Amino acid sequence: MLGLLGFYDELDDGSGRPNGSIRDAVRPVGEPDEVDLVAYLDSGHVLLDVMEAGHDVLTGSAHRHSPGCSSLRTDGTWMWRQDFPHYVETHHVSLPDAFIEHVRGLAYRMPSITVAQFAPHYDETMPLVGWASAVPWRSTATTLVPGPRTVTSKAQFDAAASAQDQ
Numbered sequence: 001m002l003g004l005l006g007f008y009d010e011l012d013d014g015s016g017r018p019n020g021s022i023r024d025a026v027r028p029v030g031e032p033d034e035v036d037l038v039a040y041l042d043s044g045h046v047l048l049d050v051m052e053a054g055h056d057v058l059t060g061s062a063h064r065h066s067p068g069c070s071s072l073r074t075d076g077t078w079m080w081r082q083d084f085p086h087y088v089e090t091h092h093v094s095l096p097d098a099f100i101e102h103v104r105g106l107a108y109r110m111p112s113i114t115v116a117q118f119a120p121h122y123d124e125t126m127p128l129v130g131w132a133s134a135v136p137w138r139s140t141a142t143t144l145v146p147g148p149r150t151v152t153s154k155a156q157f158d159a160a161a162s163a164q165d166q
Helices: 034-042 084-091 097-105 115-129 154-165
Strands: 003-005 045-048 072-074 078-081
Touching: 003 097, 003 115, 034 084, 034 097, 072 115
Parallel strands: 003 078
Antiparallel strands: 045 072, 072 078
16 A cells, blocks of 8 residues: 555544544654755656646645645555645644655655556545545556656745735
């Protein structure tokens, strides 16, 4: 099974989600390398793209991951919602030590994924996060290779939102 990040009760209209309440995960400061951890999360492989928009469940504000917020990303070992990096960089939600060690061990570089090894973990994990209809793994690719992605930074998003408000 894949490790799960950011599947909080408040993000799915119900309790009993794998990561509990987001309110319990908020911290006053993040990891010293939080910027690198967020960049890693932003570079995850796309598993499922969802067309929707959401807001920060703690503040009600739009954020840089509002469009497609519940889309799913992975590095082959962990899976997270697309909006999870927002909660890490804005509310410094806690990260499992095993995830932090994993990412640091990869020097913050997204790995390639061998699909034959990944697919059984995907099939086992997706029903746990409400996506039983997305199994079995259907990709014909043999390897998922991280490609360059342009992601709007929090500072860029905040500046654009501020300019729009004026």
